[in-house]
Amino acid sequence: MTSDPFSSRCCRVALLGFGTVGSAVARRLAADDTPVRLTHIFDRRAAEKRRSAGLDAVSWTPDIDEVLHADADIVVEAIGGVEPAATWIRAALAAGKSVVTANKQVIARHAAPLLAFAAQQGRQLRFEAAVGGAMPIVRAIGDGLAGDRIVAIDAILNGTTNAVFTAIDATGCSLAAAVRTAQARGYAEADPAADLDGDDARAKLAILCALAFGLRVDPSAIGGISCASTTAADFTRARLRGATIRQVAHADFDRVTATLTAWVAPIEVASTSLFGRTVGPQNAAIITGAHSGEIGIFGAGAGGEATAVAILSDIAAIARDRAAIVPPPVLTANFILQTSDFVPAEVAC
Amino acid sequence: MTSDPFSSRCCRVALLGFGTVGSAVARRLAADDTPVRLTHIFDRRAAEKRRSAGLDAVSWTPDIDEVLHADADIVVEAIGGVEPAATWIRAALAAGKSVVTANKQVIARHAAPLLAFAAQQGRQLRFEAAVGGAMPIVRAIGDGLAGDRIVAIDAILNGTTNAVFTAIDATGCSLAAAVRTAQARGYAEADPAADLDGDDARAKLAILCALAFGLRVDPSAIGGISCASTTAADFTRARLRGATIRQVAHADFDRVTATLTAWVAPIEVASTSLFGRTVGPQNAAIITGAHSGEIGIFGAGAGGEATAVAILSDIAAIARDRAAIVPPPVLTANFILQTSDFVPAEVAC
Numbered sequence: 302m303t304s305d306p307f308s309s310r311c312c313r314v315a316l317l318g319f320g321t322v323g324s325a326v327a328r329r330l331a332a333d334d335t336p337v338r339l340t341h342i343f344d345r346r347a348a349e350k351r352r353s354a355g356l357d358a359v360s361w362t363p364d365i366d367e368v369l370h371a372d373a374d375i376v377v378e379a380i381g382g383v384e385p386a387a388t389w390i391r392a393a394l395a396a397g398k399s400v401v402t403a404n405k406q407v408i409a410r411h412a413a414p415l416l417a418f419a420a421q422q423g424r425q426l427r428f429e430a431a432v433g434g435a436m437p438i439v440r441a442i443g444d445g446l447a448g449d450r451i452v453a454i455d456a457i458l459n460g461t462t463n464a465v466f467t468a469i470d471a472t473g474c475s476l477a478a479a480v481r482t483a484q485a486r487g488y489a490e491a492d493p494a495a496d497l498d499g500d501d502a503r504a505k506l507a508i509l510c511a512l513a514f515g516l517r518v519d520p521s522a523i524g525g526i527s528c529a530s531t532t533a534a535d536f537t538r539a540r541l542r543g544a545t546i547r548q549v550a551h552a553d554f555d556r557v558t559a560t561l562t563a564w565v566a567p568i569e570v571a572s573t574s575l576f577g578r579t580v581g582p583q584n585a586a587i588i589t590g591a592h593s594g595e596i597g598i599f600g601a602g603a604g605g606e607a608t609a610v611a612i613l614s615d616i617a618a619i620a621r622d623r624a625a626i627v628p629p630p631v632l633t634a635n636f637i638l639q640t641s642d643f644v645p646a647e648v649a650c
Numbered sequence: 651m652t653s654d655p656f657s658s659r660c661c662r663v664a665l666l667g668f669g670t671v672g673s674a675v676a677r678r679l680a681a682d683d684t685p686v687r688l689t690h691i692f693d694r695r696a697a698e699k700r701r702s703a704g705l706d707a708v709s710w711t712p713d714i715d716e717v718l719h720a721d722a723d724i725v726v727e728a729i730g731g732v733e734p735a736a737t738w739i740r741a742a743l744a745a746g747k748s749v750v751t752a753n754k755q756v757i758a759r760h761a762a763p764l765l766a767f768a769a770q771q772g773r774q775l776r777f778e779a780a781v782g783g784a785m786p787i788v789r790a791i792g793d794g795l796a797g798d799r800i801v802a803i804d805a806i807l808n809g810t811t812n813a814v815f816t817a818i819d820a821t822g823c824s825l826a827a828a829v830r831t832a833q834a835r836g837y838a839e840a841d842p843a844a845d846l847d848g849d850d851a852r853a854k855l856a857i858l859c860a861l862a863f864g865l866r867v868d869p870s871a872i873g874g875i876s877c878a879s880t881t882a883a884d885f886t887r888a889r890l891r892g893a894t895i896r897q898v899a900h901a902d903f904d905r906v907t908a909t910l911t912a913w914v915a916p917i918e919v920a921s922t923s924l925f926g927r928t929v930g931p932q933n934a935a936i937i938t939g940a941h942s943g944e945i946g947i948f949g950a951g952a953g954g955e956a957t958a959v960a961i962l963s964d965i966a967a968i969a970r971d972r973a974a975i976v977p978p979p980v981l982t983a984n985f986i987l988q989t990s991d992f993v994p995a996e997v998a999c
Contacts, residue, residue: 329797329941429794435942437794444793445778445786448678448962573922592678593784593959596949601942610942613797626971 312620315341315373315398317365317389319350321487322403322430323379325605326612331356337620343368365389369396375619377612378402387411394422399623401615403430403608409504409520412511417629425619425627430611432458432505433584436600437614442512442588449590451513453553455650458505460582460603461496462528462548464488466567467580470536470545476529488582488603497529499548499565506550506563513588514554516561517632524641526566535567544569547576549648553589554636562639569647575599576650587650661969664690664722664747666714666738668699670836671752671779672728674954675961680705686969692717714738718745724968726961727751736760743771748972750964752779752957758853758869761860766978774968774976779960781807781854782933785949786963791861791937798939800862802902804999807854809931809952810845811877811897813837815916816929819885819894825878837931837952846878848897848914855899855912862937863903865910866981873990874913884916893918896925898997902938903985911988918996924948925999936999 314330316323319342330339339359344350347361362368365385368376369392376393378400380386387407393400394415402408407415408431419426429439433456442451457463461483468479480497483489495501500520507520528548539546547570552563570576575597579585584602587595601607619625663679665672668691679688688708693699696710711717714734717725718741725742727749729735736756742749743764751757756764757780768775778788782805791800806812810832817828829846832838844850849869856869877897888895896919901912919925924946928934933951936944950956968974 435795435798435939436945437790440789440794441786441947444967445789445963446784446959447966448964449784449959573927578922590784590959592955594950594956596785596947598790598945598947600945606941607943610795610798610939614794615797617796618793621977622975625974628970 312337312375312616313340313373314338314375314377314616315343315368315371316377316379317343317368318378318380319344319354320379321605322608322612324354325609326377326379327354327356329609329613337616340373341368341371369393373398374623375399375401375616377616378404380404381406383407383410387415390415390426391418394419394424394426397422397424399425399619401427401612401619403612404428405431405501405504405508409507412508413517413630413632416627420627420629423624425625427615427618429615430608432508433586434460434600434602434604435607435610436584436586436598436602437611438509438586438598439512441596441598442509446588446590446593446596449592451588451590453589454509454513454551454586455648456506456509456550456586457547457576457579457584458502458550458602459496459548460584461489461493463579463602464582465497466528466531466546466548469533473533475533476531494529498527499525502548502550502565506552506565510552510561510563511630511632514561515630515632516554516636517634518561518563518638522638522640523563523565525564525644526641528567531567539569542569543572544647545572545577547579549576549650551648559636560639561636562643564640564644566644568645570650574650661686661724661965662689662722663687663724663726663965664692664717664720665726665728666692666717667727667729668693668703669728670954671957671961673703674958675726675728676703676705678958678962686965689722690717690720718742722747723972724748724750724965726965727753729753730755732756732759736764739764739775740767743768743773743775746771746773748774748968750776750961750968752961753777754780754850754853754857758856761857762866762979762981765976769976769978772973774974776964776967778964779957781857782935783809783949783951783953784956784959785933785935785947785951786960787858787935787947788861790945790947791858795937795939795942795945798941800937800939802938803858803862803900803935804997805858805899805935806896806925806928806933807851807899807951808845808897809933810838810842812928812951813931814846815877815880815895815897818882822882824882825880843878847876848874851897851899851914855901855914859901859910859912860979860981863910864979864981865903865985866983867910867912867987871987871989872912872914874993875915875990877916880916888918891918892921893996894921894926896928898925898999900997908985909988910985911992913989913993915993917994919999923999
């Protein structure tokens with residue numbers, strides 16, 4: 302309960318990657334009146350980016366070792382991709398720094414050993430930004446609902462696909478045209494395959510399965526249906542039923558039979574439902590708890606500003622209590638996975 | 651990231667109050683396979699309640715001093731009301747225990763000194779259950795969105811009034827009849843005035859203003875309009891405009907002029923909006939951040955089970971890191987409050 306979530310001790314932050322997310326984090330740290338200070342920025346094109354960024358009080362470098370051995374307390378990893386990001390996160394922890402990352406691919410694949418190593422080092426690895434943009438779903442599941450037994454998660458986790466689907470539904474345009482619009486607005490990568498095929502949502506869903514069910518899920522084992530062949534005609538047909546289509550990520554876990562059902566697919570949802578009303582690059586999730594029933598959360602799921610909010614919240618949490626104990630997870634791979642064959646025609650979210 | 655949020659060290663819990671919330675907490679602690687152990691229950695009618703509860707491994711007592719001086723690590727306060735709850739929370743902290751409370755009245759009025767005392771004692775005072783039932787809004791605002799600058803909050807914070815309003819809208823019955831139904835279902839107190847008049851929502855809104863804006867708001871200074879004179883005819887008129895009526899708690903803070911606008915009142919909302927779709931004893935909130943835009947959260951807002959989820963999540967957080975540093979808030983009373991005169995006819999939530 303504080304308007305200044307940062308402790309009074311100055312906390313030094315080094316940033317890896319000055320792309321959309323990294324530059325948004327840098328702007329916030331430079332602008333905000335906090336005791337958190339951005340001291341280093343690593344970027345392969347440091348010299349060029351420094352010229353346009355105007356953050357002259359910061360040490361810019363294209364040399365990762367220079368940043369990893371600098372005197373920062375916290376390293377923010379905003380590079381993306383599995384490698385070299387995973388290696389550098391481990392190196393930062395080895396150098397005694399806490400790490401904040403937005404990297405869903407690294408966390409989906411390597412969270413357990415990295416979190417165990419962080420705990421062993423007496424440091425923290427936080428990743429609110431890896432799932433749901435500004436929507437604090439990692440804390441909601443890992444902390445706020447720790448007192449419940451979560452039984453199911455349904456979520457829209459990929460802002461790009463949601464923006465594309467919303468555009469098709471609104472204008473009747475082709476998927477290709479909607480992708481071009483999303484690219485022009487900065488919501489879609491040059492290659493939208495990871496978004497439409499579901500790789501992005503699968504990685505995020507695997508993270509949520511670890512948080513909610515304690516399962517080590519290989520994201521690539523999660524099946525489903527790609528959104529790449531969804532057409533305007535599909536939306537027209539859905540509309541006749543009062544529905545629309547969303548890329549839904551679903552997971553439910555039956556603890557008695559140790560059976561996880563998980564998939565990512567384009568699914569019909571009622572137009573008036575939470576998911577039907579989740580438009581543009583937004584994310585939304587319904588978490589079903591055995592004791593609390595359905596808890597919903599929604600908000601900006603993509604974009605540098607939204608992701609920066611999640612990263613700054615994680616920085617604040619570390620700055621507040623740098624000696625906090627975060628017990629490493631105990632994940633099991635001892636479960637049955639039901640996937641593609643279990644995709645329903647519609648969900649009621 | 652763990653399926654077992656509790657640390658491996660056994661953590662001993664004493665419970666104050668064996669009413670709806672307290673008994674739900676006790677049942678969960680007795681049933682769940684966690685290293686958290688319920689050791690003591692204080693209740694004025696301990697002997698009688700023990701007979702029906704069947705928790706024979708626990709020490710029951712009508713003597714508060716016996717519990718405060720027992721060897722529990724955490725005291726759960728589930729008595730309600732300002733006194734003696736506030737005195738007992740302080741006494742528990744003085745005795746070296748951390749405290750988890752569902753008490754919105756105590757937190758709204760005494761959070762700052764109690765949290766400062768907890769920090770001085772090296773202990774924690776947690777209160778997720780004081781606002782929003784199972785919906786983890788205290789963490790969302792205080793922690794998950796710490797990296798944003800929150801500018802406004804709109805919320806349905808009183809499950810009883812929401813259940814009453816939903817019933818009037820669905821059946822056209824009188825407010826008195828809807829209150830009787832809610833009482834029969836366990837959603838309303840014998841005297842529903844605190845719910846309908848807005849005292850309950852005002853206390854919760856004051857807590858959210860402290861978390862979001864760093865303001866010390868006297869809940870009784872928050873004005874608005876009582877829901878006690880809302881009629882079935884009001885709902886009929888609203889329906890003609892595609893709307894319904896909800897008890898909405900609103901706060902926005904202009905940091906430049908240090909002006910807080912805050913009120914609790916029955917307000918028209920679109921039937922298809924989040925608030926319009928929030929039915930029965932549910933809660934919902936839209937938090938507007940300067941950087942992340944609107945973040946929404948909703949879920950079970952009332953009832954022993956939902957409140958117990960929030961309390962168990964707080965117990966888990968303390969059990970995980972009993973030495974965690976929770977800096978006390980710095981709240982200011984130096985602001986202008988705009989209230990009753992600023993209630994609008996409708997809100998778009």
